[in-house]
Amino acid sequence: MTSRHATGPHIPGIAAGRIDAATLHENFADLHAAYDPHEAAVAADRCYFCHDAPCITACPTAIDIPLFIRQIATGQPEAAAKTIFEQNILGGMCARVCPTETLCEEACVREAAEGKPVEIGRLQRHATDSLMARQGHPFARAAATGKRVAVVGAGPAGLSCAHRLAMHGHDVTIYEAKPRAGGLNEYGIAAYKATNDFAAREVEWLLGIGGITIENGKALGRDITLESLRADYDAVFLGHGLGGVNGLDAEGADRAGVEDAVDFIATLRQSDDLTSLPVGRHVVVIGGGMTAVDAAVQSKLLGAEEVTLAYRRGRDRMGASRFEQDLAASKGVRLLFNVAPRAVHGNGTVREIEFEYTHEVDGRLQGTGETVRLPADQVFRAIGQNLSEDAGLDRAGGKIAVTGPGRTSMQGVWAGGDCTPGEDLTVVAVAEGRDAAEDINDALVG
Amino acid sequence: MADLTTDFLGITSPNPFWLASAPPTDKEYNVRRAFEAGWGGVVWKTLGAEGPPVVNVNGPRYGVIHGADRRVLGINNIELITDRPLEVNLEEMARVKADYPDRALIASIMVPCEEAAWKAILPRVMETGADGIELNFGCPHGMAERGMGSAVGQVPEYIEMVTRWCKTYYDRPVIVKLTPNITDIRKPALAAKNGGADAVSLINTINSITSVNLDAMAPEPMIDGKGTHGGYCGPAVKPIAMNMVAEIARDPETRGLPISGIGGITTWRDAAEFMALGAGNVQVCTAAMTYGFKIVEEMKRGLSAWMDEKGYRSTHDFIGRAVPNVTDWQYLNLNYVTKAQIDQEACIKCGRCYAACEDTSHQAIAMSADRTFTVKDDECVACNLCVDVCPVENCITMQEMAAGAVDPRTGKVVQDQYANWTSHPNNPAAVQAAE
Numbered sequence: 080m081t082s083r084h085a086t087g088p089h090i091p092g093i094a095a096g097r098i099d100a101a102t103l104h105e106n107f108a109d110l111h112a113a114y115d116p117h118e119a120a121v122a123a124d125r126c127y128f129c130h131d132a133p134c135i136t137a138c139p140t141a142i143d144i145p146l147f148i149r150q151i152a153t154g155q156p157e158a159a160a161k162t163i164f165e166q167n168i169l170g171g172m173c174a175r176v177c178p179t180e181t182l183c184e185e186a187c188v189r190e191a192a193e194g195k196p197v198e199i200g201r202l203q204r205h206a207t208d209s210l211m212a213r214q215g216h217p218f219a220r221a222a223a224t225g226k227r228v229a230v231v232g233a234g235p236a237g238l239s240c241a242h243r244l245a246m247h248g249h250d251v252t253i254y255e256a257k258p259r260a261g262g263l264n265e266y267g268i269a270a271y272k273a274t275n276d277f278a279a280r281e282v283e284w285l286l287g288i289g290g291i292t293i294e295n296g297k298a299l300g301r302d303i304t305l306e307s308l309r310a311d312y313d314a315v316f317l318g319h320g321l322g323g324v325n326g327l328d329a330e331g332a333d334r335a336g337v338e339d340a341v342d343f344i345a346t347l348r349q350s351d352d353l354t355s356l357p358v359g360r361h362v363v364v365i366g367g368g369m370t371a372v373d374a375a376v377q378s379k380l381l382g383a384e385e386v387t388l389a390y391r392r393g394r395d396r397m398g399a400s401r402f403e404q405d406l407a408a409s410k411g412v413r414l415l416f417n418v419a420p421r422a423v424h425g426n427g428t429v430r431e432i433e434f435e436y437t438h439e440v441d442g443r444l445q446g447t448g449e450t451v452r453l454p455a456d457q458v459f460r461a462i463g464q465n466l467s468e469d470a471g472l473d474r475a476g477g478k479i480a481v482t483g484p485g486r487t488s489m490q491g492v493w494a495g496g497d498c499t500p501g502e503d504l505t506v507v508a509v510a511e512g513r514d515a516a517e518d519i520n521d522a523l524v525g
Numbered sequence: 526m527a528d529l530t531t532d533f534l535g536i537t538s539p540n541p542f543w544l545a546s547a548p549p550t551d552k553e554y555n556v557r558r559a560f561e562a563g564w565g566g567v568v569w570k571t572l573g574a575e576g577p578p579v580v581n582v583n584g585p586r587y588g589v590i591h592g593a594d595r596r597v598l599g600i601n602n603i604e605l606i607t608d609r610p611l612e613v614n615l616e617e618m619a620r621v622k623a624d625y626p627d628r629a630l631i632a633s634i635m636v637p638c639e640e641a642a643w644k645a646i647l648p649r650v651m652e653t654g655a656d657g658i659e660l661n662f663g664c665p666h667g668m669a670e671r672g673m674g675s676a677v678g679q680v681p682e683y684i685e686m687v688t689r690w691c692k693t694y695y696d697r698p699v700i701v702k703l704t705p706n707i708t709d710i711r712k713p714a715l716a717a718k719n720g721g722a723d724a725v726s727l728i729n730t731i732n733s734i735t736s737v738n739l740d741a742m743a744p745e746p747m748i749d750g751k752g753t754h755g756g757y758c759g760p761a762v763k764p765i766a767m768n769m770v771a772e773i774a775r776d777p778e779t780r781g782l783p784i785s786g787i788g789g790i791t792t793w794r795d796a797a798e799f800m801a802l803g804a805g806n807v808q809v810c811t812a813a814m815t816y817g818f819k820i821v822e823e824m825k826r827g828l829s830a831w832m833d834e835k836g837y838r839s840t841h842d843f844i845g846r847a848v849p850n851v852t853d854w855q856y857l858n859l860n861y862v863t864k865a866q867i868d869q870e871a872c873i874k875c876g877r878c879y880a881a882c883e884d885t886s887h888q889a890i891a892m893s894a895d896r897t898f899t900v901k902d903d904e905c906v907a908c909n910l911c912v913d914v915c916p917v918e919n920c921i922t923m924q925e926m927a928a929g930a931v932d933p934r935t936g937k938v939v940q941d942q943y944a945n946w947t948s949h950p951n952n953p954a955a956v957q958a959a960e
Binding site: 117120121123124127128129130131132133152188189191192 | 592593594595873874875876877879880892896916917
C-alpha cells in the first residue's frame with residue numbers, strides 16, 4: 080500500500096510523504112557540519128605532532144595526518160589537502176564516511192589522554208573541501224606510456240586504481256555496471272554522509288587528472304568478459320565489489336515488504352524527491368553492520384514511526400561502530416541485540432516478524448527457545464553481501480583471492496576493494512586500488 | 526583573607542596591581558572605570574610639555590602575536606604619549622585623585638631633555654595631588670626619534686641628570702621607567718639610583734616587528750604600505766622582564782632599590798613571580814587591554830588565596846624571597862645529579878619526548894615496538910627537554926640521584942657536598958677549595 084498522499088508516521092503499511100519536505104531536508108542535512116577556518120585552526124592546534132604517529136599507522140591509506148593538520152594550522156588547507164590526496168585520492172569521501180572512531184581517531188593519543196581525540200576526519204574534510212572548492216585537479220599526468228588498463232567497477236577501489244594509473248601515464252577505461260560512477264559512495268551509504276551530490280562531484284573532480292574513460296552500463300559477466308579485457312588491454316583491475324545479497328533464512332522470508340537494505344539505500348540516494356519515497360510505519364532492519372545502521376537511521380529520518388535494528392549477537396560483536404550505534408539511538412532507532420529472525424508472518428505481505436532470543440556458548444550462537452514478535456510493514460535484510468562474479472579466478476573466503484598488492488591467480492589481473500578479502504571499507508578499497516596500480520605500473524614499465 | 530595592601534615608596538594602595546602608563550590610563554573616564562573595577566593604582570598616560578600635543582597615526586597602532594585560538598600572546602604598538610592637551614590631563618588627574626584618595630595615582634612624564642622643560646611641568650603635576658611621578662625613559666618609537674623616551678633611557682648619564690632635576694623640583698617619589706632596549710639593565714638602573722630616584726619601573730616595551738604582511742611585503746601594523754618598529758608587550762615579554770628585574774634586585778650596586786615590575790603580567794601568578802624577584806608592586810597593561818579591567822578581580826582573589834595557602838599575611842612577606850636563589854651559572858651545584866623518569870601510567874605514547882631527545886638532544890630515550898618510552902639513564906644528562914615538550918603534566922619528572930649512588934652516564938659516585946665551576950678541575954681559573 081503505497082500512497083503519495085499519505086501523511087504522518089501513523090499511516091499503516093509502506094507509504095510516502097510521512098513527513099513534510101522541510102523536515103526531510105533538515106533530517107538529511109550534513110551529519111557533521113563543515114568547520115569554518117577558525118574552528119579548523121583551533122581543532123588543528125590540538126594535534127601533538129606525535130613521533131611515528133599512531134594515527135598514520137591506523138589509517139589504511141597511511142595519510143601523513145600530523146603533517147596535514149600542521150599545514151591547516153599554518154593556514155594552508157589546500158596544501159594540507161595535497162598531502163592527503165597523495166595517499167588517498169578519495170580523501171574527501173573518506174573524511175565523510177570513514178569510521179574514524181575505530182581508525183585514526185581511536186589511535187589518537189588524545190583519545191587515550193582525555194577521551195577526546197583530535198577531530199581528524201573533520202579536519203581532513205576541511206582541507207579537502209578547501210582544495211576541491213577551487214575545482215582544480217592537484218596532480219598532473221606523467222608522459223604517456225601507451226599502455227592501456229581496464230578497470231572493472233567505478234567504486235572507490237576502481238577509481239583509486241584508475242587515478243594512480245592515469246598519473247603514471249597509462250590510459251584507463253573503467254567499466255561500470257550502474258548508470259553512475261562512484262560505487263557504494265554513490266549508491267550505498269547514508270545520504271547525510273555525502274550531501275550535495277558529493278560522490279558525483281568527487282568523481283568528476285578525480286577525472287580531472289585525464290586519461291580515464293568510464294563506460295557505464297557494462298557489467299562483468301553480462302556485457303564484458305575477463306577474457307576479452309585481457310585480450311584488449313595490457314592489464315586488468317577488478318574492483319566490482321559484491322553484487323549479491325545474503326538471503327534471510329527464515330520462514331516466510333519471501334513475503335512482500337521484505338527487501339534488501341542496499342536497494343533501499345540506493346533508491347534513496349538516487350531519489351530527487353524524498354517526499355515521494357515510501358517507507359514502512361514499523362520498520363525492522365536485520366543486521367549489525369554499517370548498511371544496517373544506514374538503512375535503519377534513514378527509515379527513521381523518512382518518517383517511519385518505529386524502527387528496530389535487530390542483531391543476532393551482542394552489542395560488542397556489531398560491525399557498526401559505537402559511534403554509529405549511538406547515532407542510530409539518537410535518531411530514535413531501537414537497537415535489539417541477541418535476536419535471530421525465525422519467521423516472517425503476514426497474509427502475503429509482512430505484518431510481523433518473529434525472533435528467537437540467542438546467547439553465545441563458547442563463541443557459538445544458540446537459540447534460547449524464547450521468541451518475540453515485532454510488528455513490521457517493512458523488513459530490510461542487511462546481513463551481508465557476497466561475491467556474484469569471480470570471473471573464474473581463485474577464491475579465498477568467498478572472495479577473489481589475492482596476494483601482495485592485489486595480484487589474483489591470473490597473470491595480468493589484479494583485484495581490490497570489497498570483492499577481495501579484508502575489511503569492506505571505502506578507505507581500505509582506496510588503499511588496495513592505489514597499491515594495485517603501483518604494482519601494475521611496475522609490471523608495465525618496470 | 527590575606528591583606529593585599531601595599532606600601533610602595535610610602536604610597537599605599539589597596540592592592541599591588543597598578544595599571545601601567547598606557548592607553549588604558551589616558552583619561553579620566555578610563556581611570557574612573559579602572560578604580561571602580563578595583564585596581565590599586567594607575568600610572569597616568571605619559572604627559573608631554575605644554576603646547577600643541579603630539580599627534581598619532583590615523584591607521585592601525587597595534588600589531589599582535591596570536592596563539593591558536595586567537596589568544597593574545599603579545600602586542601606591539603606605535604602609539605605615542607598622550608595626544609590630549611596637558612591642561613586637560615592635569616585637571617582630570619586632580620579630580621580623580623580627589624575622588625579616590627586611597628588609590629595610587631602616578632603621573633608619567635616625558636618632556637625634552639632640558640632642565641627648563643622639567644622645571645616647568647613638575648610644579649603643575651604637583652598641584653594635581655598625584656602621589657608621585659614616573660619618568661618615561663622607555664618609549665621606543667616616535668618620541669625616541671625626537672630625543673626623548675628610550676633615547677634618554679639608553680644613556681645612563683642622561684637618566685642620572687634628568688632624575689636629579691626631578692628630585693630638585695619635585696618632592697614626592699620619583700620612579701624611573703627603564704627601557705629594555707639596552708645590553709645591561711643594571712647600568713640605567715644604577716644611573717637612576719645615582720640621580721636620586723626612589724624606584725625604577727621596568728620593563729617598558731621592546732623594539733619589535735610582530736609580523737610581516739607577505740602580500741604587501743611590509744611590517745604590521747601597516748600604515749599606507751609602510752610600517753615601523755613598535756614596542757612589544759604582553760605575556761611573551763614576561764621572561765625578559767623578570768630577568769631584568771632580578772638583575773637589578775640582586776646586583777650589589779642596585780640591590781634594595783625599589784622596583785615596580787612590568788612585563789606581561791596577566792594573572793596573580795605572574796604578579797607573585799615578579800614580586801618574589803623583588804618587585805614591590807606590579808603594573809599591568811596588555812592583560813587589561815585584552816580582557817578589560819575586570820581581569821584585576823582574578824589577580825586579587827588569586828594572590829590572596831595563594832598568600833593564605835602559604836601563610837603570607839602581607840605582600841612584604843614574600844617580596845624578594847626568590848632573589849637570593851637567583852645566582853650566576855658558575856655557582857650552580859655541579860654535584861646535583863638528576864635523571865628523567867617517565868610515568869608509564871600517565872604516558873599517552875605521543876613520542877614527543879623521543880623525537881626531541883633522539884633528534885635534538887642526547888639519544889637518552891628508548892622507544893619499543895609497542896610505543897613504550899623509557900629513559901636510558903646511562904645517556905640522560907637531565908636536560909629537561911623531554912619534561913618541557915611532554916603534553917602531560919608530571920608525566921616526565923626529574924628525579925634526584927642520592928649521594929653515594931653511581932651515575933650510570935659518568936660512572937662517578939654522586940657526591941653529597943656542593944661543588945661548582947669555580948673549583949672544578951676543568952676550569953683553568955679554578956681556585957683550590959679550602960681544605
